[in-house]
């Protein structure tokens with residue numbers, strides 16, 4: 001996937017299941033993923049991402065796949081499933 005692709009877009013392009021109830025608007029937090037490898041290639045968490053996770057009672061360790069973009073190889077798991 002090209003750099004700048006969101007993790008959610010990359011998962012869907014690869015036909016991998018990843019939850020999304022808000023159409024990637026960044027408000028539902030169902031796309032939360034655990035980063036297993038490659039966290040250093042990701043942009044830092046914004047206060048908006050942290051806010052959405054807090055409001056949706058999502059594990060603060062997860063990242064929102066629709067709000068993070070690829071900057072290198074990444075391995076994630078999707079705990080929603």
Ligand code: FES
Pocket residue numbers: 008019020021022023024025026027028029030031032064065066067
């Ligand atoms: S798809 Fe809803 S917050 Fe990511």
